Amino acid sequence: MSDHRDFLIRYPKQPDDDSRLKLAAEFGFLQDGRVLWDGLPFGIRGGTDISLFHFRRVAFDRIRLTDCMGSGAIFEECEFDQGYIEASPGQKVSWESADFRACRFLGTTFAPATLSLRGASFQSCSLRDVKFRFGRLAEACFDHCLLHECSFRSAVLTDATFRHADLRKVSFERTPLAGVDFTNALFHQMDFYGPIDLTPCRVRPANA
Numbered sequence: 599m600s601d602h603r604d605f606l607i608r609y610p611k612q613p614d615d616d617s618r619l620k621l622a623a624e625f626g627f628l629q630d631g632r633v634l635w636d637g638l639p640f641g642i643r644g645g646t647d648i649s650l651f652h653f654r655r656v657a658f659d660r661i662r663l664t665d666c667m668g669s670g671a672i673f674e675e676c677e678f679d680q681g682y683i684e685a686s687p688g689q690k691v692s693w694e695s696a697d698f699r700a701c702r703f704l705g706t707t708f709a710p711a712t713l714s715l716r717g718a719s720f721q722s723c724s725l726r727d728v729k730f731r732f733g734r735l736a737e738a739c740f741d742h743c744l745l746h747e748c749s750f751r752s753a754v755l756t757d758a759t760f761r762h763a764d765l766r767k768v769s770f771e772r773t774p775l776a777g778v779d780f781t782n783a784l785f786h787q788m789d790f791y792g793p794i795d796l797t798p799c800r801v802r803p804a805n806a
Contacts (some may be wrong), residue, residue, distance in 0.1 A: 602638045611631075612645040618650055632672070641665070644686075668693040680705040685713040690784050693718060703728045732768055 602664040605625045605725040612618045622628040627635065640656050642648065654673040661681045669692045678701065682761040685691035693708075703725045708715060711732040719739040726746040733753040741761040749769045752774070757777040766786040 606640070606642050610643055615650060622650075665689050666689055667691060668696050670695050670697070672697045672699070674699045676701045678703045679707045682707050682709070683713065685710050688712075690714070695719075698723050702763075708733055 601624075605621065606754050608621060611619060612621055615767070616634070616767045619628060619631070619675070620718065622633045627633050629652070630722050633650050634652050634654065635656060640653070640658065641661065642663075644662075644666065647667040647741050648663075649667055649669045653676050654674045656676045657682050658670065658676060658678045658743065661729070661772050662665065663683045665686055666683075671693070673796045675694070675698075676698070684707065687766040690712045693732065696715065698703040698718070698720045698804065701720070701724075703723065705727045705781050706725075707729045709729065709731065711734060714734045715730075715738055716734055717737045718735070720743055721739055722742045723740075724744045725748050727746075728745075728748045730753050731749055731751040733750065735750070735758055738758045741759055742762050743760070744766075745760075745762045745763060745768050746766045747768070748797045751769055753770075755770075755773060755775060755778050757779075759779040759780075759781075760783045761779055761781045762781075764784045764786070768788060770788075788794070
């Protein structure tokens with residue numbers, strides 16, 4: 599068994615963060631107080647706390663991260679294809695302040711409403727066919743993102759930012775946009791499914 603697979607088997611069994619970091623040091627994955635996962639295959643059982651991970655150039659292909667806690671986890675230049683970051687029925691799962699840096703998402707679903715993404719950052723990411731329906735995304739950052747055919751239906755986006763973002767066929771159906779910042783955003787064929795009130799927003803779109 600390769601070292602990284604052995605590590606992923608043992609990691610969920612650790613009782614606390616100190617034990618997890620000690621294990622990471624033992625396997626040579628500890629860097630700057632985090633578990634650095636650079637380009638390696640990743641798969642882990644549901645319910646595991648991955649908040650200490652710094653993922654770099656990892657391909658998450660058709661993965662289901664169910665009930666995994668990801669608050670403050672870092673994802674750098676990672677790819678998410680046809681996957682799910684989700685909470686199972688009745689479970690509250692936090693990915694608050696998760697930091698996605700220049701990642702690519704294709705056909706990815708974040709769900710349901712018990713999954714919290716408050717303060718998460720998707721800065722400079724590319725998102726195509728991504729669903730945040732009923733998402734809890736207050737204070738989330740989508741600055742400098744390309745969003746194509748994404749859905750924020752019935753999401754909570756209070757004080758979220760889309761500064762300098764490029765939005766193409768994005769749906770905000772039934773989504774209050776109080777305090778959302780669209781400064782210098784580009785809008786293309788927006789899919790609002792009816793009238794939308796932008797008056798509570800900070801709006802100065804680049805193509806206005």
